[in-house]
Amino acid sequence: MLNKEEAQRLIEEVLAAYPPDAAADRAKHLTVVEEATGEGSCGITANRKSQPGVMTIRGCAYAGSKGVVWGPVKDMIHISHGPVGCGQYSRAGRRNYYVGHTGVNAFGTMNFTSDFQEKDVVFGGDKKLAKLLDEANALFPLNKGISIQSECPVGLIGDDIEAVAKQKGAEMGKPVVPVRCEGFRGVSQSLGHHIANDTIRDFILDRQESTANEAGPYDVAILGDYNIGGDAWASRILLEEMGLRVVAQWSGDGTLAEMERTPQVRLNLLHCYRSMNYISRHMEAKYGIPWMEYNFFGPTRIADSLRRIAARFDSRIQEGAEAVIARHQPMVDAITHHFRPRLEGKRVMLYVGGLRPRHVIGAYEDLGMQVVGTGYEFGHNDDYERTNEDLSNTTLIYDDASGYELEKFVERVRPDLVGSGIKEKYVFQKMGIPFRQMHSWDYSGPYHGYDGYAIFARDMDMTINNPCWKMMTPPWR
Amino acid sequence: MSQCAATIVPCYPLFQQPEYRELLKAKSAEFEARVPQEKIDETFQWTTSEAYRKLNFQREALTINPAKACQPLGAVLCALGFRGTLPYVHGSQGCTAYFRTYFNRHFKEPVACVSDSMTEDSAVFGGQKNLFAGLQNAKALYEPEMIAVSSTCMAEVIGDDLNAFITNAKKEGRIPVDFPTPYAHTPSFIGSHLTGWDNMLEGILRYFTLNSMADKTAGSSGRINLVAGFDGYLGNFRLLKRMMREMGVEATLLSDPEAVLDTPADGRYRMYAGGTPPEEVQQAPNAIDTLFLQPWGIEKSRKFVKETWNHAATQVDAPYGLAATDRLLMTVSQLTGRPVPASLELERGRLVDMMADSHAWLHGRRFSVYGDPDFVMGMARFLMELGAEPLHLLCHNATKRWGKAMEQMLAASPFGKGAEVHFGRDLWHLRSLLFEKKPDFLIGNSYGKFIQRDTLHKGKEHEVPLIRIGFPIFDRHHLHRHSTLGYEGAMYLLTTLVNAVLERLDDETRSMGETDYNYDLIR
């Protein structure tokens, strides 16, 4: 592992490749943290515009809204409003699992688009939008509502999608939600999350004061879990086992009805802080529902989270939490016992989105592994503050890293594993570095909960200890 | 207890376990306000009906499950095919993240491509500043030999002028004046990924040849230029080069991404590998002719080559199957004076031999096909050569003219009589068509798997199995390394088709004590 001085030098070397302006900007996004201070944002600047031309890994506001927050709401139709590409590239790519009859009462893996043509850009797309909303409603009568996910041109040509949505919503008697998540807004996916949260607030929660449901004493909602590979299910099962009643999943395998009844819960449980803190704060301010962050990666954090959650309830739930932890302990011990010797001391570099760069550290540590580098594609300062607490050794921190930076950092640090996304995967595999996709769980999962921990351990082991990494050099070289 | 250290299971079959089944059932029953099952079933049946098909085909505004992508995606693939080239997309950064991801998933390879990350202020003031910094940063960090600039719809809607911006960037000293920076405007609200590929190629040809035509003479180099177009099969680029080599014809592939999209795992990441050398592009006007192997996908480049290079751009069909490959080789032979060599004749003979071997399993089988226009046309032609019968031939990004050409082609063969041609239609239309008339198989990209599931849901007898040929293929590994063109490609296609037929037959006859016949060892 690099010590602080070596890491600092590495950062300087990497910065030297940039033209002066870009180097000055990037310097604010790269740092080394020696040990957790428990405070401060690692001295890093975050949530700023990406430098042009450097190969940022980031996406856009549309990706944050349609791809992350809204897309998984399974019984609503989400229209990619604009040219054909955005909806096609984001179709069924995030593995937000749901059960339902796709094309009948669920629509998650489908791609609905207005497929803008030149005439729509020139004359405006509102008429087309009005018509396609009718068509969608006629062909899919069991939909519970429709969201309109704006792509770049919509915000540039002066369309009034709000007016269309309002009129059609009234005609259909269903929520029709205009979302201004044009890709040029903000600096990353992050603003898309925020915009999506705001539209849920304005067009779902405020649409009707839904008091029809009776609130139970143990009602909670899972927020910021997109059920990637079934994560939310592997979480829900633990919460229910301890005696809580999970009335809503936001938004993995989520439904309109679940969102509508969330204002009656006792506690909002927030997994991905970055993408759903906004709606959590709103529900706290408006309905007085407290919220708390939790972490269901790895047994240490899971047990800690279960206890902290239980502490918000009575002794029945607290006993339930202890029982859940105790019941799973033998399985957890068996997993750790089996995998830890195979993974002990392995060093990991992470570069993920807005939550996992800190949230998965504990799970690696449960397996005896060390995270020596981490960073967020689209984190904000409050994410880096939260990260600080999770760091336990000298760690390289990179915010909105460019392809170049990641390549150089990994080349020098030579970690035993890199956890990042599909765009990074093949670069590092060719370098001979074991790699796991930590957005999609590399087509595996779930990784949340106790069941997820077992899969996580298995996957890290299979990738780090697969024989392929030793075959890169021919025997004659 | 769900997991056990000895047998750890992922999503499937983890969620098959009773505790998860109950969990999901309870969630659905209590919280989802789910429509009653009878209503779901009834609605599903309705979506498979004649009435629904009519309603579905009345759609004018809504596109559902398209079978096309947007222009800059094509521009990026085209640019990747030139040596040392960094594709650069001017506009919002999310687009570039999507293009890279899309190719990563298909090729299972890294894809280098930059964006200049335009944001709201660029929407107001234009993206020139972004382009200045973007070109400067990209060149400094990634040291390309060439940066090929395309544009997103954001930049197009606000009317950014790539030529002026790039010229200004050079004037400002952001990049050297002589640094190659071809560009193409690639608005995603016009055409499809094919259009973008075409536009980018035209931009590159224009950049390297427009102002240096004085010393060029068509035919003087004795070479042939081949343009494969947007093609997700790396084997096709290799195959074309091999066929030309065997003919003794020196050929230039205008865009050849097979090396950069297939680099080895040997401990080193190569951002650049292979690709058409810029100096070959400069000399390309001296070739005898330029052949466009996806005639329905390329317009602008062809026009440029005809008008500026004075090439005939001799018409050829996309070389799918036997006859189209024959014609391509004869055309090359005619143009160059080189005979078709014995090695290719041998290869042809082997293909015909395979066709004879397998004909009994393919004759009369009905296949529906969707994809890009030349793929659908080529595949239909090859199916008919095999004695198979195309049923639905659907192309989302084709024109009426293509439709007419298809009708003509089908009318000329007894195997084309039952075929239907659909252009400008999407995969939700195709779904209705498959419920109306069931083919034996569907040929297309990975998106078709959802149609297969829909047809199966109606009942096993309605299921239309998907044969994965096309782009993108995300859910099967390494198919993109094969070729689909030429005799070699036809062998791969034939092998894929006949084995799909045989697999399906096994699948249908594997029931012991029930279908003990036709579950044969030898076929």
Added chain:
Amino acid sequence: MPEIMLRRNEKGELLCYVPKKDLEAVVREVEFDQEERWGGRLYLANGEILHLNPLPARPRLPLTARAHKVTT
């Protein structure tokens, strides 16, 4: 005058969140912290100081209010 949101975290500390800046910081000290008068200067952990017009009573949290930045 940016909007702020005040709440308590799990440790019982007072947290100030400024949505516009996506800033979340612990409030180290509140100038007037009495039952009948609450507010004034809020001293944040990051060194910033915000001013909130004093309220006539200790508020029930969470609280959404307007505050302005005090330049020192």
